[in-house]
Amino acid sequence: MNAKPLAVDSPPEKPMILVVDNTPGSQAWVQHLLEDLYEVQGAGTAEATWAAALSDSPPDLILLAAVLPDADGYAVCRKLKANAKTRDIPVIMLTADVGAVDDHMLFTVGASDYIAKPLSPPTVRARIKTHLALKGAADFLNDKYSFLQSEITARTREANAIQDGTIMAMALLAETRDADTGNHIRRTQLYVRALGWKLCNHPRFKTYLTVANITLLFKAAPLHDIGKVGVPDRILQKPGKLTPEEFEIMKTHTTLGRDAIAHAELELGTEVPFLTMAREIAYCHQEKWDGSGYPQGLVGDDIPIAARLMALADVYDALISRRIYRAAMSHAEAVKVIEHVKGKHFDPDVVDAFLEIHEQFNAIAMSYHDSDADLQKKADFLELSRASTPGELS
Incomplete structure (x- = not known):
């Protein structure tokens, strides 16, 4: 049986050295000196140097004469270093008179x-x-840096996706218990972002x-009713109006939301801007500009901007969503209601911004409206949950 020939690894490629000198004898001398260790390519002009440096197989190092027939060698070096494709190629200047070498010029x-x-052969090789x-x-x-950057980008994207998914899951947990909410989470996310962009250049x-x-x-908004x-x-x-006692219990959702998020912050042991904003929204989104809201009765600018x-x-x-105990208002009617309570329930400047972009709100509402089928599925889910769970969540 014939033995298979042994596999032979191909020798590593030799580094490419570009020798730029307009004296043919000098080029030949350097090529002879280096050819056992490197691939050597010659160029006699600035134009040829530039073409070689920008080629598909650029040199690994350039030996560049200080004087060329069509350009100053220092100018050629400056041009090479100014281009992103060639700036990382080391350039060693070759000068005829060491006494005339300007160190400052070289490094500039x-x-x-x-x-x-x-x-000197030993000097050139060394x-x-x-x-x-x-x-x-x-x-x-x-x-390594590029690899790490790509890994960081990938991990950050993954972490953000996990965060977004967790936020939405938590928000939906609260939403599934209310048959009327439908696409409320998505709509309110988009509303607050639209207001944010409208107000981002406002002095206040x-x-x-x-x-x-x-x-x-945008990310924190879904947790407002957690x-x-x-x-x-x-x-x-x-399915009707709450009694005063029941309303007091309903009002505790702001404090319960704040406490849940605050507990998460405490467990993390560090301040997280997202959680800080989510906590402010959950706790303060029922406050009113004139101080008649809850749970703290904050007035004016004491209410966090996000809330x-x-x-x-x-x-x-x-206002624009159907409830068990009332029909939905039209967009125009809702706009009038909000305008009417400007400076009472809401920051006047926030209302002014809303009035300028209210058509965006209407477009968002139309794009994410609740169909009868969606609301029926939600109601069926709640009925099933109540039937399968003894007692009530408290």
Whole structure:
């Protein structure tokens, strides 16, 4: 039986050295000196240097004469370092007179080193070896950095997706207990974001409503009613007006929501801007501008900005949504109601912003309206839950 030939690894590619010198004899001398260790390519002009550096197989290092027939070598080096495709190629200047070398000029144009003529073979080989090793280390670190950056991006995207999914799951947990809410979460998210963008350049709001905070506002909005998980079914799902005693229990959803989020912050042991905003929204979105809201009776600017925007979005959506005990208002009717309580229930400037973009609210409501089928499915789910669960959540 014939034995298979042994596999032979292909030899590693030799680094490419570009020698730029308009003296043919110098090029030949350097090529002979380096050809056992490197691939050597020659160029005699700035134009040829530039073409070689930008080719599909650029050199790993350039030996560049300080004087060329069509350009100054320092100018060529400066141009190489100014281009993103060639700036990482080490350049060693070759100068005829060491006494005329201006160190400041060399490093200003970006050269890595220089060698004085007449060239010394040991010096040429040592300098090239040193700068190729430095370039190899830099390339390795750049590759590692790029890899780490891509990993960080991927992990951040994954963490954000997990966060968004968790937020929505928590919000839906509260929502599933109320047959009337439908797509309330998605609509109010979009309402508050629209208000945020409208007010982001307003003198009273621009410091707070940054791009980052508007993003957090959009994410935190679904948790505004998370505390309703702790409200008994007999109150939350009552098909009529609540008694004063029942309403007092309903009002506790703001405190329950705040406490749940505050507990999460305590467990984490560090301040998280998203949770801070979510806590403010959950606790304060029922406050009113004139101090008649709950649970604290805050007045005016004492109400957190995020909660002020959430309050208007929440009320608008409640007005245009059908309830067991009343029909939905039209968009025009809801706009009139909100305008009527400007400066009473809502921050006047927030209402003015709403009035300027109220058609956006209407478009959002139309895009995410609750169909009869959706509401029926929700009602059926609640009936099934009540039938299968003894007692009530309290």
